[in-house]
Amino acid sequence: MGSDAPGRMEEVRRRTVDRVERTTAAVKARLESEIRYWDHHASQLKERELAGKLPPQRNELGPGPPVPAVRDAITR
Secondary structure, three states: OOOOHHHHHHHHHHHHHHHHHHHHHHHHHHHHHHHHHHHHHHHHHHHHHHOOOOOOOHHHOOOOOOHHHHHHHHHO
16 A cells, blocks of 8 residues: 555545435435325325315225135135
8 A cells, every 4th residue: 555545545435425425315305305295195185085075995985795705706
């Protein structure tokens, strides 16, 4: 190793730390943006549901057929 090695190592470390900090900030910003988007979307859906403007969802149609009937239909 030459006498410039400590300086080079410090430069690489500084650039790496800077890149990691920028990446971390970008990931955090993206996640916060996604959270805001989905929170807003959920509140819009809830408002539409309360206003009666949403069709019933599959799981709101009531229970499906009993499990044995489904199992019998599959094994036929």
